[in-house]
Amino acid sequence: MSEKVEVLKTKEMQELEAKMTMLIQTGRIDNLIDLMAVISDNIEMTTQPMVEKMIHTVDNLATAGFITENAVRYAKRETAKNEVPSLFGILKLMKDEETRKGLAFMLNLTKGIGKQL
C-alpha cells in the first residue's frame, strides 16, 4: 500500500513533503495550525449583522473618500485655471450657490464635531 502511494507521488508532492517536514522539525507547524484555527474560529464567530455593520463602515469611508477626492480634484483644477483672487474676488466666489452649500456643510460639520466634544 505504502509502496503504491510512493509511486503515485509527483515531484511537486515530494517538494511539498520536504517543506512540511522542515516546518514540523522546526516546530513552526504548531503556530501555523494555531493560525488556521484562529482564522476558522473567526469565520465561525462572525455573524451576518457583524458583516453588515462592518461593511456599512467601509461604505461610509469609501463615500467620504469619494466626496473628498472629487472636491480636491475640482479645487486643484479651478485653482490652476484662475489667478489668485483678491479679497473682493473671494467675496465674489461666495456668491456661487454651490460654494455656499459647501461652506454651510463645512460649518455644520464643525458643529457636528463640536457636539461630540
Next chain:
Amino acid sequence: MKKKILIVGGGTAGTMTANNLAKKLMPEIDRDEVEIMLISDSKYHYYKPGAMYVAFGKSEGYEFVRDQRALLMSEINFEVEEATEISTNGNFVKTKKGKKFDYDFLVLATGCEVAPDRIPGLSEAGDWFYTYEGATKLAKKFHDIKKGRILVTVNFPKTPNIPHQCGIAPVETTMMLHDFLTERGVRDDIEIVYTYPTVAQSVTNGLFMQAPTSNVLPSIFDSLGVKHQTGFTLSSVDAKKKIAISAEGEEIEFDILMSTPPFIATKFIRESGISQALDDEGWLPTDKQTLKVKGLKNVYTLGDTVDLPVSKAGGTVHNQTDVVADNIASELRHGYTSESYDGLVIAIAQMGLSCGMPLWYNYDKDVAPTPCSKLGSFVRKGFNKGIYWAAARGMV
C-alpha cells in the same frame, strides 16, 4: 471642438461606465476637450439585486437606493430626462421633455424590465422578486403561508440564446426559500417545486442554462427536499384556479407562483428601430468583443440591453464597463478600439440564506460548480450591501 459622450441610463451599467470614462479621460476633461453627460429617467439609483433579500425579509429595500448624483464623479453632468427618441444618423437623443442631447459617442445602458403581461394570467396570479414592489408583495406571502405548494417557473426570451435577468437567481431564491421556510418552522407543510423550461439557451431539458450546473442541481435539490422537473415552459396561468399551464401541455396547481417572468428591453430601445430581436423584445445587436452596437460606429451598449449569451447581471457589467470605457477613450485618442470583451462574468451565488458560491465563466468556459460556504455568503452580502457603491463609483 469639445467631444460629447452621452450615456443613457442611470443603473449599474450607466453609472459605472460614466465614472470609468471620467477616470480614463481625465487629461482631456482637464483640457476641456471632453464632456460626459449621463441622463436617467430617475434621480435615484436602484441596485436591483437587493430586491432578492427583500423577498425574504432580510432587507427593507431603502438600503439599495441612493441619489444618482452622489454616485457620479463631479466631472460628469447629470440630468433627469427620459430618453424617447434616438437618431443614429443625426447623432442625437431626444427626451420626453423635448430636450435634445447631441453626442459624438453614445452608450446605451437602459437595462431591461419585467414583462409579466406577456404571459396571460401571470400579472394577476404570479409573483417575482426582480422589482422592489414585487419583492415586497412576495415577502408578505412568504411570511403568511402555512401550508401548500410554492411553484417556481422560469421564462427565457423568445430570441434564441439570450438569458433572462440574472441567470442563477431562480436557483438562489429556491434555496433561500427552503432556508426561510425552515427558519419559520413551516417547511414540512410546504412543497417547493422548481421547474425549468425545455429550452434554456444551449441546454435542453435541464434545470439550468449551463450543463455543468444543470447536472449537479438534481442532487442539491434532492438533499433539500425540493421537487424539480424540466420541460415546463410557462405559457399561461389560470389566475382563478391558481394553475400554471405549460407550453408542453402540463398543469401544476400552486399557492404561490414565484416566477422569473419574461424580460424585455426598455421602451426607448424597443421603439428605436435598432433591434431585430424576436417578439419585439428589443435586445440590441451587440458586437461580442468591442461591445459596439452592430452597424453603428459610435454607439456602444452593455449590461442587460445586449443580445449576448452572458448573464444580465452586475457581475457581467463590472467586466464590460472597462472595455467600453477603454474603447471610447482609445477611439477618441487614436481612432481605433483597444479592448475586447471575453464574456467574463464574476459573481457569488447566494445558495441559501447563509451560503455563498463564487462563480466565474466566459464565452468559452461554463461555470464549474463548487461547494458554497459561510465565508462566500459574507463576501456576497458584503458586496451587495456595501462594496457595490464603491464599484458603481468606479473605485473598485
